[in-house]
Amino acid sequence: MSDVLILGIESSCDETAASIVRNGREVLSNVIASQADFHMQFGGVVPELASRMHIDAIYPTVQKALDDAGVELNDIDGIAVTYGPGLVGALLVGVNFAKALSHVSGKPLIPVHHLKGHIAANYICFPELEPPFLTLLVSGGNTMIVKVNDYCNMEIIGKTLDDAAGEAFDKIARVIGLGYPGGPKMDKAGQGGDVNAYKFSVPRTSDRFDFSFSGIKTNALNIINEAKMKGTEININDFTASYQAHIAKYLTDHVLLAVEETGIKKICLAGGVAANSFIRRKFDDIKDREGLTLYYPRLDLCTDNAVMIASCGYYEYINGVRAGLDLNARPSLRLE
């Protein structure tokens, strides 16, 4: 089969991104226009402003992805675009741009699920990786364990019943004054801290594979408020170390349950929270004992990018997945 070049476009939140990937695995270009610094002043992403910024950035970002790869639109085999889940106004910018490109070029339009994209980041980093495997997908809006049966066929084994892991990081980081985005700041704040200094509860859910983070968050808030009421302060280094170590153990324990249930010992991490060093260290600790093979995507491919969308788009393309010009943004698109 001759080479397949896919243009990937991503605009689901606050990154406008475009990339060209060859045969699902080889990155020819990777362009990201991030709005993160702009939204920092508001303490979070402002959806309306994000949409407007995507409109300004989308054309130069896609043009740069083509230029960096040394190709023209005509050389591309398909245009893959994130159509959900995400912020509706933000998604619409990428979807409509991709539709217009598809219409003028006659190239097929490939709809990509953002979370499947996060999983596909692993295909870029690990050329030998092939399904089946389990993925712990932990991002700002989602926390789930996914059984990847094949490139385009996956099942959710466990999911969060309330907050996502990323929210548990971001909310508590804000309360203790670390600012936005909280995850990376908390990661840094906890380095070298005592992981046993503060205790948190283990949430119970009726399905043993599901997650709940609201109780852990409330625990953390109670510890902070109790200290305030006593006129003392929590030790930020120890507190953030204990909090992250607790979440890391909670996540790895769930993955081990899924390993036991499925017999699959190949584990990928995916999503922004997969960049967390406490979570990575915890997986490293249990890897040999449990006989696991672990795959952690490069840090810059854990957070939103278009390389992962182009990679996922390649597998959808060769499976015959296509969208018409009636493709719409689906802010609450489910994985299954």
Ligand code: KG4
């Ligand atoms: O996957 P992502 O970029 O966006 C979504 O699709 O949701 O994930 C963003 C989330 C944020 O909650 C951010 O705080 C978190 O990933 N994050 C981290 C780290 N880096 C990013 N959380 C913990 N530790 C990190 N090092």
